[in-house]
Amino acid sequence: MSNMSKLSLSLVAALFAVTVASCNGGLGGFSGSVGNTPPTQPLTSFRVLGNPGTPFTAVISDARSSWTVKGAIPMEMVIVNTMQPVRLVATKLSADASLMSLDIISGTVIKELSSTNAPFGTASVQLGTLTDFAPPASPDVRIFVIGPATELFRGLVEDTKTGFEVTDRAPALFLFDQPNGSVDGLFTQLQNFGSFKVNLTFNGGVVTTIAGGPTVSIKQP
């Protein structure tokens, strides 16, 4: 590695450390107050676990917004700037007896679990009581850390006013609830399993994709 590359990495790491130290909220052990900003409610996340590769469709809602997510097990979904209560309803999209197990997590604490082995089985979890799903998110802005699979990473996801620290494993999908202005994310690998692949979608369309590592940043155009 050239000296210039080492310097660049050092700068990125230093910038990341400074940035993370000055934000609030959080997930993965960083909930509560950090730095000089006041604490916010822990982020809410959902895990869809079970037999790897099993396809599913899910609808997630907090008190303000809802999102439809299609994908395959395993996947973690995080609502950034959550307004509780929250609820996830997921339908397994395979006609076999594979397992789909749902967790709902506030900060780092699992609050509820639900599972199904039934063909095209449906399961749901919620935190609080959400009697009716909110309207679809508008704008619908998402950052998807697609891989490398199981890579442990730390990062910062933020809009123009608030930043949230995250610690997660890929694949992880960050759903922004009514972001202020444009959003961005900064992610650093903790295991270096391979290059990050991250994309940002706006109202259903991928607008930015990045690859690389160990630290990447992605910004809404």
Next chain:
Amino acid sequence: MKIPRFSRAGAALTAFFALNLSVLITAFTATPALAAKGSVEVGFIAVPPQGFQNALVNVISVRLNPKTTAVESDTRWVTIPVPSLVGTGSSGKPGDLQFDLNLIQSVPQLFNTATVKPNHYMLVEVILDNQRPGTLVPVCSSAGPLEGCVNYPMVLQSPGTPLTIAIPVPVTKNKLTQVIITLNVAITNGGAPSVTGGAYTVTVTPTVAVQSNLLATVTGSTHGASGGKPKKNVLGLSVTAETMGTNTIIASAPVSGGIYTLALPAAGDIGTLYDVYVSGSGVSYMADRLPALLPGSMTNVSFDVAKQVKLGSIQGKIADACTGLPLQGATLQLLVPPAENSSADCTATDTAAQCVSVATATTDNNGNYPLPGTAVSPAQFNNVPIGPTFTMQISAPGYDTVLTPVTASGNTKQGGKCTAGNPTPDCDFALTTSYIVGTLNLNQNPPPGTNVMFQVFAENTGTNTIQSALPTPITIRPSTNTANFTLNVPTKGTFDLFASAIDLFQGATDPYPGHTIVVKANVTPQKVCPAPTMPTETLVGTMDCVGHGSIALGSVSNPNSGTTVQLSKNGVDLMSAPVIPLPPAPSPNNTFSFCTPADDYDVLRFQAAFPTPGVSPVEPLPPTAVGTPQAVTIIAPDPEPSAKPSPCPTTCSFTGGTCPGVCKNTVPDPL
């Protein structure tokens, strides 16, 4: 007790413990990834309490300690967590996994295999979620005052007491050791709740598992490749077992010194059907379709693998042929003929089921495949041998499945060559679909402050083979009693539809609905583009608030592991249930149960084809009906006598403000 004999070279039974010990331990030969360590495979089998539709436990991990007196804070604990690909966790910690103990009473479910430092471990501990160890869902009780078919939390009688088993677990270098744990879950005396939704107090105790009743061994050699230390970006040489005719992996064993050993769960009566294949290290795929494996059996499957070749990739993008939009969560599989049926045409729709899935990929949120793997465990589609032509199966719920020849190209980063005359990029595909646009009606507008959420499913007419579901459940709010839906379905054939509500109960998630299930049989889809908007199909009847109900304590004569009972309404199959518990469960029985809203149904016995002993089936056969359907009526619970503040504090609300009462159970005649 009988000690199984393993005569095959490289496979040796090292320990079997009796005298009321609850853990099954076997050890097999070396694995290359374990050069400096051993490996431990953990599985569970269960003895749940009776009378429950579901008995769910939340498992965090299993851990081992070399000291029988180890305390919780001991630093020598070795943890075997939920598999990382199965349970990604927050803060980098693996997550919980929820198991239904009812489904693992006769055949164990493997939990995880982890590399472990060689040692003579003496203590095994099961770690359940200490805050939420599990959930019980009772069926409706004809006598009791408690609601059935809803979630009741499980609390441990002694939450601070570790769930440990003092038993030797010898983990040695280059050996695989198996630990099968039986979880006995029992409700304590007086541990039943007194109010609906209250907690059941339970004890969780490990008990004896007998290997000869649980596992079958598959072992053999890989002539032409011996395995060894995996290289960066190259999958190690391994042999994988999956449920026959699927890509559901049950276990995978690395090859070391040209030898592998798999220990697979097996049903004690008719056996269990598996496909196995060898892959990795640049060898071409080879597959076998095995005869039914019985517990205690040993099957030799050896592969003459070809010379190792260069690896390439198969990549592309999957889209909707009508809209052009990317398809998320589509599944791609590489199929090869098994050795017993090497002439099987994997590219033909009628015979593709004769082939074995040897690699799987899924699409991301932009329709691209495969999802990225890691340097140590690269994506299977980025580790495909260059040279042979395989069949790639592309499927997505609601779309026509594509079978196409494919070859790998490029390197382990990018490549792929499909030979079906597709436009560039060569391995991009657009899947065709058709549409069913329909209407669902409620019998009344939801009362103010309430709504009804429902999901619609489509299955092949006359079967319970579900093909599609709505991408998002639909909600009907108080201003109306009707909603339209558009469902993607494959273009061939006709479909039976059914719609089921997704309710809350007392504000909490409700595992079973309190609204009737509405159906429509034999619907022909519209093969048009763009998607039509005018509904042409109306589900029969209205979705009514009726309350929960159950069909339990039904019995089936002389069942085996291939016996199921299907529930249908107006000729449309809704769901099926296993007959449980079967031997080797300590108290075998022959019962089935359903939680389903009060209504008129039919139940019918189905029986899986009994495989000829020692003969590999050409393809998995669907179960066949036995006898004639038996009509069953679940009586709707009487409304509670007085109106309650809206919405009802139960599952749904009647007109006039009354609420469904406590649900009732129906016992059908024996099948």
